[in-house]
Amino acid sequence: MKITIGHLYPDLLNLYGDRGNIQCMMKRCQWRGIEAETLEFKLEDEVDFSKLDIVLLGGGSDREQMIVCKRLQQIQKNFKDYVEDGGVVIAVCGGYQLLGDYYQTDEGRMEGLHLVKLHTEQKPGRLISNIVLKSDLFDMPVVGFENHGGRTDIGDNQPFGKVLYGSGNNGESGYEGIVYKHVIGTYLHGPLLPKNPQVCDWLIEKALERKYGEEIKLQPLDDQEEKEANAYIVNRFVK
């Protein structure tokens, strides 16, 4: 078996080293004897979504998001078809905001991809914190770090998780991120997948199931260290 990961615009959307999330997906495939390759796309490159099993859209500053959002309009239709067909997407922070209808900043409005029904508005003050979530997708809590000025409203969509500690989508709803089909959008950046192997494996599993048309049960790996680190964070922050 083989999966191909598409990394969209890593030269612009790579805040807090989203490449580490790519390495984690590659490694957890290879450890199981699943072949994995990553294709990096620059702004001017054509993206052939039919060749991709997982797409990563990383975080970026408002300035970089503004550059990327213009190009995203041109690939919107193909991207949308991919998502509706069950294509796997992991979108982090700036990339998460761009999945939605728009991101309104003090400087202007960025048109989003309209892949999921959400919108984001910049408000004074940034939401910066460690964060812990309970997601319906996993038993183990999801841990991470958030740093965003945008506040996201996901309407009636399924959130990625309930906030046990931290701010989440807007500091008010009590929820973080979004799940739509096989798309996860989240404010948790930096080493999201290395810290949360359960999230990484969910993405790999869904990608393989879509590609090979059968139910996939990934071979378990030794995640003892990740589990201990996770328990440490949860005990430290969740009262």
Ligand code: GLN
């Ligand atoms: N520019 C966005 C914000 O501040 C996203 C930042 C990020 O990707 N960390 O809300």
